[in-house]
Amino acid sequence: MLPSLVLFSFFVWVPLLSNISLSLYTTKGFEKIQFSGLENYLAVFKDDLFVGALLNTCEYAFWSVIIGFLAPVIMAIILNEIVHFKGFFRVCAYLPNMVPGIAAAILWTFLFDPSAGSMVNSIIVALGKEPSLLIDDSDLSIILIIIAMTWKGAGATMLIYLASLQSIDSTYYEAARLDGANFMQRLRYVTIPHLLPNISTLFVLQIISVFQVFYEPMVMLDGGTDASISLMLLSYNYAFKDSKSGYSAATGVILAAIIIAFTLLYNFVQKKLSPQSE
Amino acid sequence: MKKFLCVLFSLSVFACTLIGFTGCKEKNEKIQIELGMWPEANLTQDIAMYKYWESQFEEAYPQYDIIAAPYTYNLQAFVSDAASGVLPTVFQTWMTEPPSLIENGYIRDITDQLEQLGWLDKLDEGLAANLTVNNRVYGVPRDGYAMGLMINKKIFEEIGIFYDSDGDGVTDIVDEEGNPLYPTTFQEIYEVSQIVCEYTEAKGIAILSSNQNGGWQFSNIAWNFGAVLQEKNANGKWVSHLNSQACIDALEWIQMMKNEDLIAPGVTLPYSDWYKLIGTRAVAMCFAGSDAISMPVTNYNFNKDDLVLVPMPGDGVHQAYSLSGGTPFVFSKDATDEQVLGALRFLEYMGRSPVVSDVARAAIERGHQTAQSKGMPIVPTIKPWKSHDYLAMIEEIEPQYINVNMEYYQEFFDTIDQMRRVEEPNYCQKMYEELDRAIQAVLENPATANPTALLNTANNNFTNKYLNELNK
Numbered sequence: 001m002l003p004s005l006v007l008f009s010f011f012v013w014v015p016l017l018s019n020i021s022l023s024l025y026t027t028k029g030f031e032k033i034q035f036s037g038l039e040n041y042l043a044v045f046k047d048d049l050f051v052g053a054l055l056n057t058c059e060y061a062f063w064s065v066i067i068g069f070l071a072p073v074i075m076a077i078i079l080n081e082i083v084h085f086k087g088f089f090r091v092c093a094y095l096p097n098m099v100p101g102i103a104a105a106i107l108w109t110f111l112f113d114p115s116a117g118s119m120v121n122s123i124i125v126a127l128g129k130e131p132s133l134l135i136d137d138s139d140l141s142i143i144l145i146i147i148a149m150t151w152k153g154a155g156a157t158m159l160i161y162l163a164s165l166q167s168i169d170s171t172y173y174e175a176a177r178l179d180g181a182n183f184m185q186r187l188r189y190v191t192i193p194h195l196l197p198n199i200s201t202l203f204v205l206q207i208i209s210v211f212q213v214f215y216e217p218m219v220m221l222d223g224g225t226d227a228s229i230s231l232m233l234l235s236y237n238y239a240f241k242d243s244k245s246g247y248s249a250a251t252g253v254i255l256a257a258i259i260i261a262f263t264l265l266y267n268f269v270q271k272k273l274s275p276q277s278e
Numbered sequence: 279m280k281k282f283l284c285v286l287f288s289l290s291v292f293a294c295t296l297i298g299f300t301g302c303k304e305k306n307e308k309i310q311i312e313l314g315m316w317p318e319a320n321l322t323q324d325i326a327m328y329k330y331w332e333s334q335f336e337e338a339y340p341q342y343d344i345i346a347a348p349y350t351y352n353l354q355a356f357v358s359d360a361a362s363g364v365l366p367t368v369f370q371t372w373m374t375e376p377p378s379l380i381e382n383g384y385i386r387d388i389t390d391q392l393e394q395l396g397w398l399d400k401l402d403e404g405l406a407a408n409l410t411v412n413n414r415v416y417g418v419p420r421d422g423y424a425m426g427l428m429i430n431k432k433i434f435e436e437i438g439i440f441y442d443s444d445g446d447g448v449t450d451i452v453d454e455e456g457n458p459l460y461p462t463t464f465q466e467i468y469e470v471s472q473i474v475c476e477y478t479e480a481k482g483i484a485i486l487s488s489n490q491n492g493g494w495q496f497s498n499i500a501w502n503f504g505a506v507l508q509e510k511n512a513n514g515k516w517v518s519h520l521n522s523q524a525c526i527d528a529l530e531w532i533q534m535m536k537n538e539d540l541i542a543p544g545v546t547l548p549y550s551d552w553y554k555l556i557g558t559r560a561v562a563m564c565f566a567g568s569d570a571i572s573m574p575v576t577n578y579n580f581n582k583d584d585l586v587l588v589p590m591p592g593d594g595v596h597q598a599y600s601l602s603g604g605t606p607f608v609f610s611k612d613a614t615d616e617q618v619l620g621a622l623r624f625l626e627y628m629g630r631s632p633v634v635s636d637v638a639r640a641a642i643e644r645g646h647q648t649a650q651s652k653g654m655p656i657v658p659t660i661k662p663w664k665s666h667d668y669l670a671m672i673e674e675i676e677p678q679y680i681n682v683n684m685e686y687y688q689e690f691f692d693t694i695d696q697m698r699r700v701e702e703p704n705y706c707q708k709m710y711e712e713l714d715r716a717i718q719a720v721l722e723n724p725a726t727a728n729p730t731a732l733l734n735t736a737n738n739n740f741t742n743k744y745l746n747e748l749n750k
Contacts, residue, residue: 029382030361048739114544115560136545138722222488222548226715240357243382 023249030245040250044238050251052226053234057211059142060230064210067143068150069203075154076161077191090162094155101152105219108148109135112220135220138227145216145228157202161195168194204266208259231255309342311620314349314369315420315607327648331627331641338627338637342620351375360384365610368621370420373408373603374706380411385608389415391618400632400665404700405604418622420630422604422660423569424698425498426690427467428552429460429586430480433562437477439470440586451586451686458689460586463594464499464531467563471540474562481542484555484564485532485717488546492717493710494701495565497601500528501699504596507709508702508745515749516704520713520737521730527593529720529729536724545721553577556585565590567603568690572654582655586686589693600697604662632663634671642672646679655682658691660698705744712736 023040025032044050079089096104111119112135121131135144172190181189192199214232217224224233231251239248317324325346332344347366349359359365360382371379379385392398392415405419434440435449440459443450451460461467471482486492497507505524511517519525535541542551542561552564557578566573568587574580592598607625609618625631629641649656656679661672702709716732 029357029384116543131543133543133545133722136722222546225488225546225718240355241353243357243378245357 019249019252022245023253025246027244027246029243030239036246040246041254044247044250044254047247049226049229049234050231053229053231056142056227056229057213057231060146060213061207061210063143063146064149064206065203067146068154068210069206071150072154072157072202073161073195073199075158076165077187079158079162080165090159093158096152097155099152101215102219104152105148105216108144108151109220112144112148138225141217141221141225141228145213145220146210148220149210149213149216157206160202161198164195164198165191200270204263207262211255211259211262308340309614309616309620310345311342311368311617311624312345312347312366313621313624314347314366316346316348318348318350323648323652327644328628330644331624334637335624335627339620339623342624344624356384357382360611363612365612367613367617368607368609370605371417371608373405373419373606374701376409376416376606376608377411377704378707379608380416384611385416386611386613386618387414387416388418388609388618388622389413391615391622392418394619395622397622397632397663400663400668402662402664404602404698405606405662407700408603409606409608417606417608418625418631419662420605420607421569421662422602423567424600424602424660424690424694425495425565425567425590426587426600427461427590428556428564428566428571429588430556430559430562431584431586431686433474433478433480433559434460434470434586437470437473439473448683448685451588451689458588460588461563461591462589463591464502465594467591468531468535468540471535471562472538475538475540478562480559481555481561482535482540482563484542484547484552484561485535485721486547486549486552486565487544487714487717487721488548490707490710490714491549492547493713494601496528496532496713496717497702497710498565498590498599499531500525501599501601502590502592502596503528503531504593508704516745518709518737518740518745520709520740521733524596525733526729529716529733532717533720533724533727533729536721541721545718556580568657568660568694569604571657572649575653575655582653582682585655585682587657587690589690589697598697599699600694602660602698602700604660630662632665632668634667639671639675642675643679646675650679650681656680657682657684657687660694704748705740708744709740712740 022030022032024035024037026034026036026039075093079086079093082089099107113121114131114133114136115121116125116131118134120134124130124132133140135141168190173186176186176190212232213230214236217228217230218233218236221228224230224237229237232255235248235251235255238244238251313328316328319325328346336342336344345366349366349369351369351371365384376385389398392401397418398415401415402419402422405422406415409415409417409419429451431440431449431451440449440451442448443453443459452458461470467483474480474482486495500507503524505522505528506519507525508516508518532541542555544551552566553570553573554577555561556564556566557574557580566587571585571587572582574585575582590598590600607621607630609621613621622631626633626635626638627641629638629643629645631638646656658676658680659672661669663669713736716729716736719732720727720729
């Protein structure tokens with residue numbers, strides 16, 4: 001008990017409380033100079049970059065739900081239906097997860113390069129269209145980053161769904177078949193209800209993880225642009241590019257508060273909607 | 279009991295580690311100097327050169343112990359390195375950085391040590407300006423650079439702009455009467471770029487646009503359209519003019535180039551793109567510093583004889599400038615006076631000090647020989663020290679090692695003293711960041727972007743976030 005408590009305090013609580021404390025001071029480098037109350041928070045809220053980063057982060061969350069959330073569910077369902085080479089496809093689906101994050105981001109940067117000779121642009125040109133700015137296009141950059149993140153992370157999430165799918169008693173499917181249910185009906189009345197607990201948990205985890213998106217825009221857009229900067233990246237820029245560690249700490253606290261609020265709201269709604277609460 | 283032993287063991291390991299670190303310091307009584315400019319492990323020829331300098335230095339100054347501590351300055355890692363006290367005694371940075379490093383207390387004042395060595399009045403004033411705050415000096419320049427227009431000679435030959443004008447069998451960059459064949463104005467760059475795009479697969483020019491590099495280059499372009507980016511007003515307050523008509527003209531020039539697809543593609547071009555683009559024949563021209571000529575050669579095996587560096591273009595009306603900066607050696611806040619003195623003395627053994635001696639001479643020659651053996655282009659340098667005997671020594675050594683056709687560089691180096699202009703004095707990197715945004719917006723939507731509005735935003739942001747703070 002004691003060693004784990006010591007380690008937990010040292011690695012989790014001390015940095016956490018130090019960060020909160022740092023956010024309440026004027027700073028020089030990482031040194032606290034003078035207590036300034038909520039000044040850092042007010043300054044951060046007034047910064048246009050913060051507002052932009054907050055909106056971008058919400059946009060990341062939105063697209064991750066649209067693109068990244070459904071992909072592993074679909075992958076798991078397809079994989080569950082495959083009869084031959086199941087193991088092979090499972091490994092293939094998981095492989096991107098084993099690629100280091102930075103390497104994956106660099107790989108996708110090459111694919112989404114705005115030059116006419118990049119892979120994606122070559123395909124676009126071959127289809128008779130004009131080359132696109134791709135990752136440099138402010139309207140596309142977040143979507144493309146989410147695609148790269150989904151490619152990297154969907155395999156692991158898919159395995160969780162797959163495990164859940166494989167735990168469904170086959171008699172349910174047999175009964176559904178006997179009742180004349182087609183694939184879509186089996187999906188609706190058997191598969192999805194069984195996946196729901198996982199889906200809801202992974203949904204929250206997905207939102208939490210996407211709210212912390214950091215290195216992808218940094219690597220794929222060479223430090224990030226106004227159109228793609230996330231709250232985490234902004235916090236990093238405050239600390240390491242602007243030497244404003246107080247601002248950085250305040251941004252971190254705000255981000256944590258948003259995530260906590262979201263989680264509490266989710267738990268509240270979940271409780272209200274769950275049958276046990278009725 | 280088991281838990282108690284676990285805790286006891288953990289504490290013992292922690293205590294032993296602490297004792298180990300303390301022991302390291304006490305073991306060696308020599309003054310340790312960690313050299314951040316020591317080459318990275320893959321640069322074997324450079325390491326051999328540094329080891330030679332180290333052995334010579336330690337022989338002459340046995341009280342010092344030189345420690346190799348390769349350190350590459352970058353914004354991402356620096357603050358945490360400085361905060362955790364792992365900076366080497368001396369390291370290299372960029373010329374725009376010292377003001378913020380000084381403000382945050384990361385580097386130390388070395389005025390007294392420079393005075394003690396008699397070097398203080400030998401510094402080049404232009405380069406020393408960025409290293410000086412309140413008459414205290416915080417570093418020494420390693421070397422200087424000035425920005426110029428780099429040209430891929432082969433492409434210019436292919437489109438018939440460069441040819442052998444004097445009949446000696448070698449391509450010339452001036453005509454029979456000595457008039458430049460290369461572009462000397464932004465309008466000429468535009469016209470040449472049209473020809474490049476029409477007859478080759480390359481684009482006309484690369485315009486950098488991210489990581490403050492866009493603003494860095496743009497400030498030089500804007501100066502040459504007649505812009506004054508920062509100045510003190512009558513009340514002694516700093517004001518910026520990023521939205522002046524000259525700046526708008528400069529951004530509109532970029533917009534025009536982009537609108538006609540004469541610029542390398544992309545919206546966020548980082549520094550490494552200029553040498554990639556020119557080294558791979560993707561563009562015919564780019565703006566680059568005179569200290570970075572070797573980049574396309576060493577990174578993309580570009581033939582050094584196919585590079586041309588000419589003065590920065592102008593608008594044909596205003597004085598054309600060449601943005602000048604350099605690489606300074608700065609000293610960690612934790613370095614002691616003795617360490618600073620030792621590190622400065624070591625610069626003589628690297629040939630980077632104003633000292634004229636056989637040791638310095640040999641070091642400079644060795645540096646050139648190493649560069650030669652690596653196939654790097656060697657051109658004249660912008661000297662960081664101004665004392666006559668130092669300049670005479672360099673003038674004597676340098677010409678022996680120049681391995682490029684100086685005809686392709688002569689105009690640049692002949693005019694550089696009149697054209698050099700140091701970077702803006704306040705929050706330069708922040709100003710570049712604001713300008714980056716305006717450039718990116720123009721590159722992304724060249725048909726619809728409004729340079730005036732973009733530069734108004736840049737100017738307001740820069741004033742509100744930085745200059746107003748400074749003027750308080």
